[in-house]
Amino acid sequence: MSPLLEVRGVTKRFEGLLAVDRVDLDVGQGEIVGVIGPNGAGKTSLFNCLSGLDAPTAGTIRFRGELLAGRPDRFTRAGVARTFQNIRLFPHMTAFENVLVGRHCRTRVGLASAIGRGPRFHREERESEARAGELLAFVGLGRLGGVVARNLSYGDQRRLEIARALASEPGLLLLDEPRAGMNAQETRATADLVRLIRDRGVAVAVIEHDMRFIFGLCDRVAVLVQGHKLVEGSPAEVQGDPRVIEAYLGAPTA
Amino acid sequence: MLGATYGLIALGYTMVYGIIQLINFAHGEIFMVGAFGGLTAYRYWLPGSLAGNVWVALPFVLLVAIGVAVAVAVLVERLAYRPLRNAPRLAPLITAIGVSIFLQEMVRLFYPGGKRQQPFPQLISSGTFAVGGVTVAWVSVFVVVVAVALMVGLQVFVKTTRTGKAMRATSQDPESARLMGIDIDRVIVVTFVLGAALAAVAGVMQGMRFAQIDFRIGFLAGLKAFTAAVLGGIGNLTGAVLGGFLLGIVEALATQYVPHGSSWKDVWAFVMLIGVLVVRPGGLLGERVATRA
Amino acid sequence: MRLDRPSGVALPAAGAAALVAGSLSPWATFAGFPGKMSLGGFPGGARLFCLLLVAGSALFVVDTGGRRRAALAAALGAVAVVGLNLVALVDQGGGLGGPAWGAWLSLAGAGLLAAGAWRLPAGRAAAPDDWPARPASVEVAAVAVGLLALLGAVVWGLAINESSRFVSFLVFVGFTCAALHHLGLFTWLTVLFARRQRMAVALGGAAAVAFPFTQQGNAYWIRVFASIGVFAVAAIGLNVVVGLAGLLDLGYVAFFGVGAYVGALLANASLTTVHVHVPFLAVVLLGGCVAAVFGLVIGAPTLRLRGDYLAIVTLGFGEIFRITANNWDGLTRGPNGISGVPDLAAGGFNFGAAHSLFGVTLPGFANYYFVELALIAAAIVVFTRLNDSRIGRAWVAIREDEVAAAASGIDTIRLKLLAFAIGAFMAGCAGTVNAHLTTQVSPDSYTFLESILLVAAVVLGGMGTVPGALLGSTALFVLPEKLRSFQDKRLLLFGAALVLLMRFRPEGLVPSRRRRREFRDDAPAPAP
């Protein structure tokens, strides 16, 4: 069986700079895959390609066997959702409305139906609201649905972003540094949340700097350095690999 | 050369846009105010005995025009734009439109005879000379020479001086620039000052070329200059100049060779604008407009 | 209730007394100033507004949330009213001999009141508890009274003919609203109106339908409101584009113009180039559709780009439209335009003629007025229902963060195009009606300034709300009518007003809650 996500030779070039260099990566059904690497290694750039925000300079991305290309909403509709390293919520909408927006690509109501307000409109709207409520509760924001996103605490904003991404019913969730700015307790809660997401049948790819977080959570870890994939393997393999240590600490001998 | 005027005004648009991402609608009016400043200098402040002397009259007119335009631009920045620095994008844009209407009306209502066309002095002899069968007016030569000199000067300023470097840094990343100790407010004021000075020179040049000015000249000239800035790639200084000249040439050719060209004269700028945006959204010299995550 | 200094009440008390006395005394030494200002003993003209503003001094003895700012607003309102009239009196009375002692006394009184208010302790801001929940009957009554007050203010304002008095009236209304706002009244009313929305809408609708019957066959204000109606439909359409989707359209009047030309060309006007007559209802829809197609053609290439480009391209399109209409003699008859557009007629019913209904004779304009009402109602339904659906949420998301919206699965280009086309459609519909209402169309009605006026109507009223668009278009239509004596300086004031509005109340008069949050960091968040 082919993996859920198949990344082949994806390359992203910014003018002279090679941000992502011929990266291959697979994510299987029900897997949690970690992506680590020093700052500027191209992790976010890779995610931008995987979520359609940037077009790769070269390479292909297949999801459930289908080629993915075009604008980001296509990727989301196909089943790849994401969060952002520097949180990008809709700041003046309530938490609940933020999640409802995430439902957009799974709902159908068009112009005529929205104006006409037939039974279909109400059915769909009720369904969306139920889903949004359920997701808010799932990420632990059950009682904060009416709060304007901007006024949420940092950790809650990150959780809300996850709920919004889940609202689009993805098969794969891309998390870009989901624990940045969190304390130890929140970090643990986030790791638990990621596992729960996996248990819902959603595969997860996660970028993080926190090694303990990554190695405790992931089934497989890929290390990016200067755009190219240095190592990939189980947490134990990656942890023991001298090239990784070298990449992080600098070469022992010049 | 119309293109030179557009280019000079376009520089102001491009600089301000590069630094605070504001389409400074009132910039066309700064150009107009500059022209009226020059007119005032000539008509009221210049002793009659000196009026005929090009070497005195021209610099004097230019200096006063620049002074007036710069003063107005700085006031506008201080009073209207600065309080809105962190407001949503729509607010400063609408403010700019308000300022533009306000300035036009100020001149129309309060400048002596401002409601009618005002004759503008021909500071340079209206003579022409011929090169290879083509007659060229001295004014045109002057306009092009001054425009090119100013544009080169601006490039040098931005590339080499401390302030110029601060401007470039701010336009690339205001937040980091501020953290590096650059006084953003000062950079913005300098930007407005430079833009206004160039626009004022353009205003005087426009007056000399057409021999008359009125309170409306800023609107169309401003729009076209903005088009020029977009043509060249907004935020790009060389692009603005290039766009200005290109627009001037296209207008001149279209007026001459398209049937009924003169009544459609003002359309070409916009047609070109839309065309360029469709084919090459970033402008001729601009980078591609990419969304950032 | 506690006041720290005895002078705390003495000062405002003296001020209030002086203001009352001054308002009952003559303000002018010469006859002819509006409001019989040279006569004493009664508060004619602007003096009435001062007398009403004195009510604000009650706040010196009642301790309630936000009272300092409210008292200050009332007192400054009085200062402004007296001050403006003093200037006018000096101007028209030939120097300092113009104003009489009553005016100076009022100014002093108002000044004392302001000083007293300034010295009030800052106190707390108005809180929701100041206006506790009331029984349903009180709420219903409050909604009715609120609407009546609004209607009364409009009728009162319309009845004022002199510009100077109208300005005083505006100042009075403005400062009174500010005072009431600081007391928390409007916050309370907003909540009430939201809760009693159906009733408020029904009452408002009923009042609008009843209006022509109150005019005793007089066509003037019916005509004005019919014109406002056209403007309002376009403003609601523009509000979809600007207020909901956050796209700035600076050439919007071109879509209105497209509709107007379609309407005029298909009506078999007396001076026209196309001699066909298409039924009106079809023309309205056709006008809307043609405008929408233009919207799509303009929007498709530009909506991919950053927002500012759209502003400029739409501006350019507006100019292209105007220049084309001016030069395409074969179709548009160039600068002369198309004139002699006949009145609407439907099955023997002539919209131009007067008709009798319930024993009241309604002038021909009333028919157009009702057509406009129907159109506005339709526009409101479309606007509010779209706003409150996945489409409306997607628009807001795009406005707030386009990248995040796209990553959340929204086809941003498609939705922006949709907003653009709907806005253009509404403008096109309004345009066709306008062609009949004004009986002619010509290119000079569709200038950049008209587009700006529409944007200003939306912004002034409040982006993203229907009452905002209605209020904004009414204000921008009525103000020029009322300020005739400022004729020449109107545009100047308009420009200055735009700048001041953006500086001090960028969210407009009736902002949507979300817009308010965008413009004010301290705006209250809704309770969970």
Ligand SMILES: Nc1ncnc2c1ncn2[C@@H]1O[C@H](COP(=O)(O)OP(=O)(O)O)[C@@H](O)[C@H]1O
């Ligand atoms: N839009 C862009 N334009 C130019 N360079 C970029 C852009 N985005 C990222 N880069 C560069 O690409 C490299 C990789 O960045 P990024 O993917 O953000 O790294 P990481 O997420 O691993 O820290 C960096 O050197 C960064 O400066």
Ligand SMILES: [Mg+2]
């Ligand atoms: Mg990153």
